[in-house]
Amino acid sequence: MDRRDALAKMFGAKGVRVNTNRGEAYYEKLRRTMEKRLNELRQTPAATKMDIQKALDAEGLSRRDFMKWASAITAMLMLPASFTPLVAEAAELMNRVPVIWIELQDCAGNSEAILRSDSPTIDELILETIDLEFNETLMAAAGYQAEAHLDEAMKTFKDKYLCVVEGSVPVGVGKEWCTIGAKGETFEEHLLRVAGDSAAVVAVGTCATFGGVPAAAPNPTGAVGVQDIVKGKPIINIPACPANPANITGTIIHFVLTGQIPELDHLNRPKFAFGYRIHDNCERRAHFDAGEFVEEWGDEGAQNNWCLYKMGCKGPMTFNNCSIVRYNSGTNWPIGAGHGCIGCSEPQFWDKYAYERPMADAHIKAPTGGVEKSVDQFGLGLLTAAGVGIAIHAAVSATAGKKDEE
Amino acid sequence: MKAGYKKVKRMTTFMRINHWVVAICMVAAVITGLYIGHPYYQTLIAEPAVDKYVMAWNRWVHLMAAIIFDVSSIVIAYLYFFSRFEKPILKLLPTPKNIVEFFAVFLNLITFNRVKKFDSSHADSFNTVYFLIFHLLLVWMLFTGLQLYVQGLESGHSSIGDWWPALLHWATDWTVAFTGGTNMDVRYWHHMSMYFIIVWVMFHIYYQVWRTIYWQEGDIAIAFGGSKFAKEK
Numbered sequence: 001m002d003r004r005d006a007l008a009k010m011f012g013a014k015g016v017r018v019n020t021n022r023g024e025a026y027y028e029k030l031r032r033t034m035e036k037r038l039n040e041l042r043q044t045p046a047a048t049k050m051d052i053q054k055a056l057d058a059e060g061l062s063r064r065d066f067m068k069w070a071s072a073i074t075a076m077l078m079l080p081a082s083f084t085p086l087v088a089e090a091a092e093l094m095n096r097v098p099v100i101w102i103e104l105q106d107c108a109g110n111s112e113a114i115l116r117s118d119s120p121t122i123d124e125l126i127l128e129t130i131d132l133e134f135n136e137t138l139m140a141a142a143g144y145q146a147e148a149h150l151d152e153a154m155k156t157f158k159d160k161y162l163c164v165v166e167g168s169v170p171v172g173v174g175k176e177w178c179t180i181g182a183k184g185e186t187f188e189e190h191l192l193r194v195a196g197d198s199a200a201v202v203a204v205g206t207c208a209t210f211g212g213v214p215a216a217a218p219n220p221t222g223a224v225g226v227q228d229i230v231k232g233k234p235i236i237n238i239p240a241c242p243a244n245p246a247n248i249t250g251t252i253i254h255f256v257l258t259g260q261i262p263e264l265d266h267l268n269r270p271k272f273a274f275g276y277r278i279h280d281n282c283e284r285r286a287h288f289d290a291g292e293f294v295e296e297w298g299d300e301g302a303q304n305n306w307c308l309y310k311m312g313c314k315g316p317m318t319f320n321n322c323s324i325v326r327y328n329s330g331t332n333w334p335i336g337a338g339h340g341c342i343g344c345s346e347p348q349f350w351d352k353y354a355y356e357r358p359m360a361d362a363h364i365k366a367p368t369g370g371v372e373k374s375v376d377q378f379g380l381g382l383l384t385a386a387g388v389g390i391a392i393h394a395a396v397s398a399t400a401g402k403k404d405e406e
Numbered sequence: 407m408k409a410g411y412k413k414v415k416r417m418t419t420f421m422r423i424n425h426w427v428v429a430i431c432m433v434a435a436v437i438t439g440l441y442i443g444h445p446y447y448q449t450l451i452a453e454p455a456v457d458k459y460v461m462a463w464n465r466w467v468h469l470m471a472a473i474i475f476d477v478s479s480i481v482i483a484y485l486y487f488f489s490r491f492e493k494p495i496l497k498l499l500p501t502p503k504n505i506v507e508f509f510a511v512f513l514n515l516i517t518f519n520r521v522k523k524f525d526s527s528h529a530d531s532f533n534t535v536y537f538l539i540f541h542l543l544l545v546w547m548l549f550t551g552l553q554l555y556v557q558g559l560e561s562g563h564s565s566i567g568d569w570w571p572a573l574l575h576w577a578t579d580w581t582v583a584f585t586g587g588t589n590m591d592v593r594y595w596h597h598m599s600m601y602f603i604i605v606w607v608m609f610h611i612y613y614q615v616w617r618t619i620y621w622q623e624g625d626i627a628i629a630f631g632g633s634k635f636a637k638e639k
């Protein structure tokens with residue numbers, strides 16, 4: 001981060017609170033915007049034959065399941081319950097929202113998280129119905145054919161499509177290792193081109209948002225996040241490794257409904273999803289307060305679902321809603337499964353959060369870049385040095401010092 | 407009183423109370439802070455969840471010590487400028503007189519009291535600068551500590567009103583960018599700075615004892631009785 005950004009951030013950061021009580025007038029106006037927007041969308045032709053009704057039928061899900069889901073999403077977006085029908089309608093119109101999904105330096109884990117479930121959740125089905133114009137992982141086309149399709153989609157939906165990005169952008173010495181397409185565009189060029197004509201950019205997963213694992217020390221490719229490269233476009237960050245499909249859907253639905261991006265925190269993450277600290281909504285929190293910690297995998301504490309803080313849980317420093325919405329339709333989440341949080345939705349998480357011990361015990365590079373020490377080892381070194389200095393001064397004072405006369 | 411000595415007042419009652427309150431809070435903050443960073447005694451052996459809030463109590467004590475620091479720091483900052491007893495700011499301004507005095511006292515320390523060319527009856531510039539370092543360290547602990555604290559108030563509400571978390575965000579969010587860009591960096595520096603404070607305390611205690619022994623003016627009594635004795639010229 002350069003100095004100017006740092007200074008701007010200094011006093012610019014804001015809390016993560018979302019005001020959920022803005023009065024009748026505000027919500028009435030919002031409803032009218034949304035209705036107008038949905039009307040416009042309904043006029044445009046559906047880009048895919050897939051629609052949510054078909055997807056639900058194919059999975060044997062009922063209208064009732066769908067409406068239950070819609071009310072959950074309404075609550076997640078912090079809208080009053082009366083907005084549920086609008087949210088349901090937006091979901092039905094998802095096949096009219098053009099999306100171009102590009103993939104950069106990553107493991108495709110976010111795509112995988114959405115696609116690979118044997119019983120897809122409604123969130124995942126919604127993402128299946130969007131008008132996905134381009135996606136390297138999914139499409140059949142390759143080479144020039146794929147590129148021609150991308151160009152066409154970008155032209156047809158200029159300034160209308162959402163550019164979803166998965167993966168980090170290498171900009172360091174190794175950036176030429178990563179090229180894409182038949183013309184050998186670097187990832188950076190590819191991103192700038194596709195993001196340039198989009199309505200908004202959605203960075204999905206921690207690699208795309210903050211550089212993620214590829215950016216971990218020593219960051220051989222000089223990986224950075226989308227927001228470090230793309231300027232002058234609305235950018236929404238949906239970090240986590242992988243990003244929660246519920247948060248991706250929520251963000252896209254918000255965009256469909258309002259044509260605007262949701263309220264963001266200082267890291268450009270939607271507040272509706274990242275306005276919660278894991279630790280404050282964790283089911284093991286009572287054990288934290290009681291001082292009951294798992295000390296070792298499989299011990300008495302682990303069998304009793306005690307707090308994972310001493311196993312390196314970073315819930316106290318991590319903002320995300322996994323402890324509330326969980327993953328896979330609320331089936332479970334890492335801490336529920338017995339492993340601490342690794343802070344995957346925070347910047348630099350691999351270097352600064354993902355070690356399996358409390359921060360106080362972790363070996364962290366000295367500020368000089370030298371030997372790795374834990375903060376307590378460094379501190380004890382400091383105390384020893386001070387003690388030795390004092391002892392020498394005391395000894396010399398005693399032998400060679402001069403005491404004032406009484 | 408021994409002939410040839412005069413009694414000089416060095417600390418008011420308030421200053422002495424503050425001194426010992428801060429000292430006690432410091433010990434409490436270190437003990438509980440280390441527990442928060444790495445819970446070092448275990449509660450496996452204790453009874454089931456009846457009245458057993460070991461971490462909660464540690465955090466409570468830590469935050470109580472913290473709030474006392476908060477208040478004390480504000481008062482001390484005020485006294486730097488407006489004390490009716492001795493305004494420390496007057497000893498901190500880099501005037502030629504203060505600079506000379508600072509080095510004269512420092513020279514006294516490194517010559518093991520063989521050279522002593524200053525008036526040791528009043529608060530000197532060296533001591534005042536040394537205390538300024540402490541107060542800056544404490545303020546730093548306050549900013550980083552309050553940032554860690556406000557992270558738990560993400561609802562934007564608190565029992566004393568919404569202004570409190572809003573104020574804390576405004577006043578401390580810069581520490582995140584300043585320490586390295588993540589919440590963890592703030593925590594790391596909060597923990598690390600504790601050691602600088604402990605080093606400060608070690609030398610502080612040593613120096614007060616050393617002065618008492620070598621200057622023979624009963625300096626250590628200042629913290630208890632408020633005064634020391636100085637030789638009459």
Ligand code: HEM
Pocket residue numbers: 316359360432435436438439440442443444465468469471472473475476544547548550551552554555593596597600603
């Ligand atoms: C100068 C005295 C202080 C010392 C020595 C001290 C020390 C510590 C230490 C070692 C930790 C553990 C960090 C870690 O390894 O994770 C800690 C945590 C913390 N400290 Fe302090 N601290 C001091 C003052 C303060 C102040 C003034 C505040 C202001 C509110 C504060 C608030 C906190 C908070 C909120 C935490 C994290 C607690 C949690 O997440 O449960 N501390 N402190």
Ligand code: SF4
Pocket residue numbers: 278279280282283284285286288306307308309313314315316335340341
């Ligand atoms: S398991 Fe992690 S998030 Fe849950 S209470 Fe313990 S430290 Fe907090």
